[in-house]
Amino acid sequence: MEPNCFFPPHDGVSLRALADHLGAELADEATADRIVRSVSPVYRAVDGDVCYILSRKNKDELETCHASAIICDPTLKSLIPPHIPVILSSSPHAAFAIAGALLHPDAMRPAQLTSEAQAISPSAFVDPTARLEPNVVVEPMAVIGANAEIGEGTRICAGAVIGADVKIGRDCTISAGASVLCALVGNGVIIHNGARIGQDGFGYAPGPRGMLKIVQIGRVIIQDNVEIGANTTIDRGTMDDTVIGEGTKIDNQVQIGHNVRIGRHSAIVSQVGIAGSAKIGNGVQIGGQAGVTGHITIGDGVQLAAGSGIITDIPPGGRYGGVPARPIKDFLRELAEIMAKSGNRKKKDGVRQDD
Template sequence: MEYNAFFPPHDGMRLRDIADRLGAELSDQTAGDRMVRSIAPVYRAKSDQLCYILSRKNREELLTCEAAAIICDSALSSLVPAHIPVLIAKNAHTVFAQAGALLHASAMKPSAIIEQGSDISAAAHIDPSAMLEAGVVVEPLAVIGANVHIGAGTRIGPGAIIGADVQIGRDCTIAGGASILSALIGNGVIIHNGARIGQDGFGYAPGPRGMIKIVQVGRVIIQDHVEIGANTTIDRGTMDDTVIGEGTKIDNQVQIGHNVRIGRHCGIVSKVGIAGSTRIGDGVMIGGASGINGHITIGDGAQIAAMSGVVADVPAGAKYGGVPARPLRHFLRDMAELLARAEERDKKTGEKNV
């Protein structure tokens, strides 16, 4: 594949400089002046591209690799062909992520229509009472309501809606089509296209003629360096706040209910649904398409397997999976027993798996 016009290559960085920036050890110092412009997968990397390996599974792909260098652990360096320098790192995955950010800085945030630092678009609507620090970019058709505060270096994408009294910190990116209401947002936050922040929570009480809507007067608090994926929705609190902790990363199409509190540096994958008033600790990882019951607690460092149904509290550090979710070893044992029973039944009936 040729270079991608959407994310053009870097003008060039010396391999030696990349190694220094990443804290990696360059195996061949004579290759330090090689210029690197991009990243690529192992099987098609060219002489100005950087790639990485994490296991011996890449052995065959290395035969066609022409990369400027390969990032890997010292234990795997012997697999790399002699003509390719190695950047030796203890955590190759993390170092490669850092290298990608160096070489493709524009891909780290949603793309812009107008360049950072450009004037505010004449096609945007900004209430006269809104306060925007120097360096804020507002793209066409964005709407910024009364008494909004936006910090320096933040970009508001095309068609985004920022409701009255919302506060957004510095160096944030609010991508096109996102809407933010009743929210306080920290610094360095990225909110992707179409995300919905701060709308009503789902709350009703039974009445004589059907459900009666419960007023939702809380806020959404998003702390520093959070990233929220496209079309994710985060409801404001009923009376208290919905809180997303510092450094947490949320994938696309996640639903977070009212009064949920999520800790710091969590990872929540696509299609997860979290019901109201759930408490999630720091460093929790939740696999895709999992459902989390309301009014429960998931402890610090817990891991939830994909497509799980969590109906009760999860202890700190635990690994849970299945429906209903239970300790992962129990779930795997249960699945193995079911499979064994099915195979035994098929033997007795003469049925064959197709």
């Protein structure tokens, strides 16, 4: 792979320093002075790279690996070729994430697009009544509305729109082309390119001459350390608030309707649709293209398979899949039966064709 000009390698971190930073164990102290500068997948890792494995499925990839270190669980140490140093961690995936953040801090949030020396670009518009704390960066063509408040260390990227009276906390990044209206945003929030926060919810009532628009006067509340993907939309509440809980991560192209409440540290994958007034608990994981109907409750810790259709309440802690969603074991068993019947029909059709 050609050198990456977007995310160049780190100046270098010793394996001893890396292991200490991860709270992990360096298997061989003789390798403590080896240097790592970047991250890489196992199969093409070279000197200076650190990578990780999670299972024995990675064994074949190790044949072409020349990394300066591999992070793995102690039970997988015997798989690693003797020429590759090993960092032992009971949570190698999380350890690798921490290593990546250390080696490539600039990749952890959208980068500044311009090299202007001024914190507030002359081509941005900041309403005179807006209040910005020190060290706020406002890039070209961004708009900050009346009475908006923005905390220290936050960056408003090129072409972003911050509506009137919006409040954004400290150390946030509002990326290029995003719009944030009718919202209160906590600290450490990342909103990626083109996201739309706080526009009207979809509310109409049938009338004698067609659909009548229902007023939407709620807000969007985004708590600390939330990340919202590109082109995701989060509607403001009708009369209550739409709430995204602390630490929740939302992928690209997700639709979240009005009055939805999502708990803390949940993960919602691309193209999920959540209808109005649904309540989603803490630590919930929702796979891509799942659909959640309105006015239902999904309990804490639930895992929903990609493509699921959720139409009723789900109690805490379960794993569900299918349309309509049911316990994952039931769904997989039914799927296996369908595939077996389909295979039998194909065999019978094949016999008739041979005859």
